[in-house]
Amino acid sequence: MMENAWIIPLFPLLSFLILLLFGKRLKDASAYVGILLTLASLVYSLLVLFERFTEPTFKTSTEWLRIGDISLTAGFEVNQLNALMLVIVSLVSFLVHTYSKGYMHGDERFPVFYAYLGLFTFAMLGLVISPNLLQTYIFWELVGVGSFLLIGFYFYKEEAKAAAKKAFIMTRIGDVGLLIGMILLFWETKSFEYSEIFEAVEAGAVSTTMITLTAILIFIGAVGKSGQFPLHTWLPDAMEGPTPVSALIHAATMVAAGVYLVAALFPLFAASETALLTIAIIGAFTAIFAASIGLVQTDIKRVLAYSTVSQLGYMMLALGSAGYVAGVFHLMTHAFFKALLFLAAGSVIHAVHTQNIEEMGGLWKKLKLTAPLFLIGTLAISGVPLFSGFFSKDEILIAAWEGGHPVLFLLALAAAFMTAFYMFRLFFMVFTGEARTPMKNVHESPSMMTFPMIVLGVLAIIAGYVQTPLNHNLGDWLVDGNEALGHSHIEGPIWIMIAATVVSLAGIYLAYMIYYKRSIARNWLSGSGDTLHTILTNKYYIDEFYQMSVVAITKGISYFLRFIDVFLVEGIMKGVAGIVQGLGAAGSKLQTGQTQTYVTVAFVGMALLAVIFVLTGGYL
């Protein structure tokens, strides 16, 4: 199976091509093309995963481009991480394809939507089986385009247009970091292949400074893609895209690509203390920073978006604390429960046609399936014991503590508290109490939409049991004796687990008191209109800051250069034209029309020639 794993990304590519060419004629049947082809990918991915449990890593490549003596290759690799990612991506993609059949029903550009989903899935699957950095970069950019197209799916909306553009540009800033890092690393190691890079690093062929530099540059790419501070602002705006897209791209798969990249290059990062520390700090800071913004958002999708940013920060913190297994583990559980939350949120939006949680309420009675599923997702992300998020978050906290970052550990713990709080705030506001605005015809979504949610709901509960304090199956398999990846499980003191449970329950309790019991006023901490609240609702004014700094500077440079273009360059142009004109005028003065002058000139010329002829001895 593994030797043919290259076919997995090609199914969705085929879907993209078919729908691009024949989508108009296929109309609603487009959905089935997409669903069946991603199902094929899923089935094949599962087979590959099962085979990978027993078989060793498979890798193959062939020459793609020759540059003199340099041979750049393309191929694919099925190692543990890749096999796991294949299943996560194809599973979530398949479920989102199914869900969209109901959610996007009636949209004029229904086939186009499925075509874009196919393109994205192709790129994402291609990304996770790339055996070298160059190929990773290629698919890395292509997933960006898939994301861009889907964020801007409602192209006629100005907000969607702005969000799509922002997503592309912000991630591209990161991508340039990745590109530079990758090229510098190439000249150090003479290869883009992961295996050869690791060998060179291990053999000490690359200086520590260079490792740190390239690792941090590559990490900048991950910062852009995974919405880490300071390049996070595009991700909440990306919620302009249709909700299934948010579930697939901006929760479960693409935004996790940054984490995947760090994991895939882990031996490189592990070789530099500074690089790891940078990742850990950025991750922990992003986790609490985004969580704090999530506390006050009123758009159901934006709360989830900030939550995603925050959770990705968690994963980075794990990797930065040398918790390879913890990071990958949380990537997996998060993919399930966050996709579930987004799909459930989509189901809510589908039912009530608003995203503002201030207008919702009392939906528990009306959405009999969506509501409990949303609750499962909420419990999982809040880290309530026995749900998947509990186990993975616990691993991360232990990694941070044992990694010797007590401050970062505390930040992560505080973020966990906030997460539990804002998620339950969301839950109580949407599903309990009374509807705050009159809602008619609210009914549960069709089974095409609830089925994927149920699958994810089950996974959100059970996915954590692959790696618990009692068994390290996932870790053992992922690490498999590879020392560069660290331990399969980090033993930590039991109080960490208790502390994590306590902060999570405390967050839930506070949300319960405020938003369900209403025994604590909503503005108990900060009087409404208070500075802190204003800062948070305005997301720390980061967007405004970029607008006033980066954007303004860019415009300033452009106008300055225009000044040069208009005055200096055009001036040169006028000068040149003037010289030519002057010569022309001088030339036309010679054309006096007086025969005498002409004859005189001719004779003088001939005489001169004769003199030269004599002087040079007839050479000319």
Next chain:
Amino acid sequence: MDLSFVLSLLVFSPLLGIIVLAFMPKTEEKTIKIVGFLATLPALVIAIGLYLHYLAGKALSDFSVAKDWITFGGLQGAEAGFWKVNYELGVSGFSMLLVLLTAVVATLAAIASIYIKKEWKGYFMLFLLLEIGMLGVFTAENLVLFFLFFEITLIPTFFLIGKWGYFEKEKAAYSFLIYNGLGSAVLLIVIMILFAKTGTTNIEMLTQMMNDPNVPLSGDLKLGLLIALLIAFGVKLPIFPLHSWMLRVHVQAPPSIVMIHSGILLKIGAYGLIRFGMGIFPEQFETLAVLLAILGVINLLYGAFLAFIQTDFKMVLAYSSISHMGIVLIGLAAMNEAGVQGAIFQVVSHGLISALLFFLVGAFYERTDTSLMENLGGMAKGMPIASGFLLAGALASLGLPGMSGFVSEFMAFLGLFEEMPWIAAVGCIGIIMTAVYLLRAVLGITYGQSHRDFTGVLDLKGVEFVPVVVLMALIILIGVIPSVLSSPLQATLETIMLGLGG
């Protein structure tokens, strides 16, 4: 089989069309357009034949032809092939690709000539003459012949812009002529000095002689000649600050001519720099490498920042061309395999991408009578296919992997990072800016709400599909399987590297 007639046939095949057109009544619009299009086909077929010949593993030197043409009698060394200017045509892997590019773009531009509204007969006769010039430039094996063909491209272009362009066409045509005329004057001086000093204009002989210490050319003179070449071809490319003429041309010339101009004519500058600058004066080229890298980064950033604030989409693309030619310079300045190959890739890639984008601009203009972004907007609603291609073209231009732009940009930067990492790092800002200005422009046109009422505007139809589909297919082909370009280039590259001494 003797194949030496093939290149002459290739270069002069458009002549047949000119002759046929000469005998046609000038009112037969449809027939003239069809004849004009058909006349570009023989060259295309032959160019494809050259590529197939290469693929079949046969030598491209089979096509070389050399016939006595002009002899400067009675001078010493005449018998050894000196003091002669022969009629010499030939192709290497590099020039074959440019011939193929020329033939493809010329045929597609002939299709794009459906937008020409008047005096079709004169238009197509000049158009075909222009094609002869371009094909000749890339096949000429000596400098005099090169210069001759080079001049042949100038005159038809001047008239094609001046007569069939938009509102300020005359002004554009004159600035084109002045700049390019001066550029070719400088080029002529270089050629004459080389001939007087060495007794030959054959490119291969010159390349060999420059390494020969007995040749009476001082290093300073060589450097001077190289700088002169840099100016001559810098006008063409164009290199900042010699670019202002080309902005006017891009805005004022008809779409089909801009396709050729941006797709091929600008590339003559790059071709000249590589073939003559780097080929004949490798040592001096090395001393100018840092300067070239800086010029390249300036071009890249200057074009990108100015493209960012334009209001006319044509101006965005014009500045974008300046910016993208910066990548050619960046690659050349690296002077290693990756850089030079990247520069050559960029020449071909940009030829295809800019031809596509300018064709689409023409298609939009034809329907909306504007290319100002403030007038457009929301075009994806009425023209989804054209908008889709426009977006895809922009993505290709900003270097999206899977398309040709990425491969060239990547190699050029890969090359420069080895030699001058700091300059390359500054240049990387251009990669971000390219995305910024292209998305601003293209989304401004296709996304959002329409600023004017364009109901009833039709999408691409009929023959309009041919250029967009062919160009897009080639762009993706090169992006996915870059070896279609790189394998013919290896021999050329080796020769250049040998000259560079490593």
